Amino acid sequence: MNVPRGPALRARANPRLLDVLRERYGIGIASQPDVKDLGGSSNLNLLVTVAAERYVVRVYRPWVTTARLADIQRARETLDEGGVSSPRPIRTLGGMSWTSVDGRLVEIERYVEHDATMDSWERLALGLPLLGRVHSLLRPLRSSADGKRAPAANTIAAPAALSWTLAGTRRIRDWGPSPTESRLVAAAEDLARLVDAAERHVGSLPRQLVHGDFWDNNVFFRAGQPVLVTDLDFMGERPRIDDLALTLYYTNSTFTDDQVSDERVHRLRGLVDAYDSGLDEGLTAVERRALPLALARAPLCFIGMVAATDTEAKGRRLAAEMAEDVSWALDIARAPRRWQDAFA
Secondary structure: OOOOOOOOOOOOOOHHHHHHHHHHHOOOOOOOOEEEEOOOOOOEEEEEEEOOEEEEEEEOOOOOOHHHHHHHHHHHHHHHHOOOOOOOOOOOOOOOOOEEEOOEEEEEEEOOOOOEEEOOHHHHHHHHHHHHHHHHHHOOOOOOHHHHOOOOOOOOOHHHHHHHHHHHHHHHHHOOOOHHHHHHHHHHHHHHHHHHHHHOOOOOOOEEEEOOOOOEEEEEEEOOEEEEEOOOOOOEEEEHHHHHHHHHHHHHHHOOOOOOOHHHHHHHHHHHHHHHHOOOOOOOHHHHHHHHHHHHHOOHHHHHHHHHOOOHHHHHHHHHHHHHHHHHHHHHHHOHHHHHHHHO
């Protein structure tokens, strides 16, 4: 796990970028484009409208190499050809699938109209079979070392979870934690140790390329149906259940009403089955037993990220956001059998 720091901040829209669109793509030559920042935690994503045409211009952070971008584009092409609608880059006037501006890679794709994202139980039930299909399509794909390893990611591998967590809790102790923060430190360390001990008995799981962030505004819907799977920024090689666990983690974190109730366990099991229905090769019994542990491990990634925050204020905000998630994850880790039996 690596979280790059330093000057590699998210890019900003500037006149030079619009000049590149004109010079290298022929976009906006006849009229001034209308530009809107679509957001995104990693890249700059701009909606550029020229007359009746709309484009998404993506500007990557400097740590994204040409080898990694080539792998991401190859993965998206594989998905699109396999029936999972995924964006394909518009070529430059010179025939390239990307260009660069100020040391950052840039690509352009056509904007896909949508009216919703995967942020409800109903759309999750439709989206999870797509994640299974994504994993089946990516499974045979081979990539470069840069493609296999995301420079920044929102998941932490099982073997590194304990040390990663302890780095974050040390940072919290260093600033003189409040009583609430001290309770978070104790809970996070208990969680990390329980998950570490339990996952040592899981054994090695098959690794493959996975999406890396299958959630919310990375899965677009129109008229109730999924129309685009996008944003492979966190793509990497890891067990497929880690990718599934991340989606389940975001789901459980977002819908806060009954996070460890029998009803919640049942609903998450339904999503697991929906995912399984999209796989060419279904989840094994070992994977199903390991899945609750991967779910419990998921919030530890963000505890470790506290160590990489550049100010105490940012670290405290992140720590505060994680308290509830660590609490329910600890409930899973203390009684994993209940969840394993439910997911079997």
